[in-house]
Amino acid sequence: MHTSERVNKIHVSPTMQVATEAKKMKAEGINVIDLSVGEPDFPTPHNIKEAAKKAIDENQTRYTINAGTIELRKAIAQKLKRDNHLDYSLSEIIVSNGAKQCVYNSILATVNESDEIIIPAPYWVSYPDMVSMANGKSVIIETKEADGFKLKPEQLESALTPKTKILILCNPSNPTGSAYTKSELESLAEVIKNKNVLVISDEIYEKLTYGDFKFVSFASISQEMKRRTILVNGVSKTYAMTGWRIGYNAGPEDIIEAINKIQSHSTSNASSVSQAAAIEALAGPQYVIGEMLEEFKLRQEYFHKELTSIKGISCYKPNGAFFLFPNVSHYFGKSTDVFKIAHSFDFAMHILYEAHIAAVPGSAFGAEGYMRFSYATSMENLKEAILRLKKALSMLS
Ligand SMILES: Cc1ncc(COP(=O)(O)O)c(C=O)c1O
Incomplete structure (x- = not known):
């Protein structure tokens, strides 16, 4: 065995197994409705694409400063001020290849061997494996559907030990869509x-919240919290730019400097062209977000209503992101003539084979009993998915 202990400790995402099977079926010509996606189904707005084309024509095609161009970090600082009432200097901001790298860099820059990292479950799939790669120890706290899948202060209190180094908060959350209020x-x-x-x-789903909900950045709670917070955000979800790979960290200067060091020896700067596009995203017109949100809201309303009208399915109605996280445990122990559903992975396989719907089992997020359905797909697909789901579930007894 030539692979490192570091790699042997981590898992291939269980989401991959469903995705691989779904891909195979699609290649066979089967019309699979993909509700497993974690990205907006809208194109990147025109003005952002134009900014990227202009950057190419102007030969902005070389290395940039490792931490990101001055112009982009200025645009990020202005965004943090405008939207979150936060003051960060340019040396407290670093741009990386997507928010995913920002989370990983933050962990690598701060975690020592056997430090404890508190992760509320359901969690974004990558957090525990990132902690593991940094030789840290994940302390998973299960949140309850009845609490809107949000960490309660008393749960946090009882998980703290002298070894606790970090709390990872995903707000709004992937996979549940739940978002914390200011008082929470x-x-x-x-x-x-x-x-x-x-x-x-x-805070990658910051802009995707619904109704009267008002997003608050954790760093803005107090000056003391700002000093302890490593903020993660990016342009991927807000501006339908997942492929451009731009995320950013804002935080205490010493931590940003440490992240800068790590990045200088790993990936260097994020793509110069994508950085130019991200300036336009953050500093240009913002109305496109509203248009996308309206569409997401309609889909959420529809999908939540229909999903919860299916016998045995309950579902918390979240304030953010583009996921629903229904409880499907009613179906555990039920079977068709040939297949018995014991847990969420089986449920995912059943609806993949019988309804041709790809979705992610709750077990991938540390929450057995649930499924994650993304509504970042057309209304037409959602309508068809509900019909197919009802049929596939009616086969079970
Ligand atoms: C909670 C969360 N954080 C971070 C990311 C990574 O975002 P990016 O595509 O910018 O790397 C994702 C993407 O799915 C996410 O859901």
């Missing part, structure tokens, strides 16, 4: 106020 964040901040704990606040 304040209660969590109160718990760690006198402890030496950092917070990685993954």
Whole structure:
């Protein structure tokens, strides 16, 4: 065996197994409706694409400063001020290849062997494996559907030990879509106020919230919390730019400097052309977000109503992101003539084979009993998916 212990400790995402099978079926000509996706189905707005074309024509095609161009970091600082009431200097901001790299860099820059990292479940699939790659120890806290899948202050309190280094908050959350109110964040901040704990606040779904919900960045809770927060955000979800790979960290200067060092020896700067596009995304007209949100809201309303009208399915109605996370455990123990559903992975396989719907089992997010359905697909697909789902579930007894 030539692979490292580091790699042997981590897992291939269970989401991949469903995705691989779905791809095979698609290649065979089967019309699979893909509700497993984690990206907006809209094109990148025109003005952003034009900014990228212009950057190419102007030969902005060389290395940039490792931490990102001055112009982009200025646009990020202005965005953080405008939207989040946060003041960051350019040396407190670094641009990386997507928010995923930002989370990983944040962990690598701060975690020592056997430090404890608190991760509320359901969690984004990559957090525990990233912690593992940094030789840290994930401490998973299960949140409850009845609490809107949000970490309660008393749960945080009882998970803290002298070894606790970081709390990772995903707000709004992938996979549940739930988002913390200001007062909920304040209660969590109160718990760690006198402890030496950092917070990685993954705010990549910041702009995707619905109704009257008002997003608050964890760093803006207080000056003390700002000093402990490594903020993660990016342009991928807000501006339908997942392929451009631009994310950013904002945080205390020493941590950003440490991330800069790591990045200088791994990937160097993010793509120069993508950085130019990201400036236009952050500083240009913002109305496209509203248009996308309206469409997501309609889909959420429709899909939530239809999904919860299916016998045995309950579903928390979240404030953010583009996922629903229904409880499907009613179907565990039920079977067709040939297949018995024991857990969420089986449920995912059943609906893939019988309804030709790809979705992700809750077990991938540390939450057995649930499924993650993305509504980042057309209304037409969602309507067809509901019909197929009803039929496939009616086969079970
Ligand atoms: C919670 C969360 N954080 C980070 C990311 C990574 O975003 P990016 O595509 O910018 O790397 C994702 C993408 O799925 C996500 O869901």
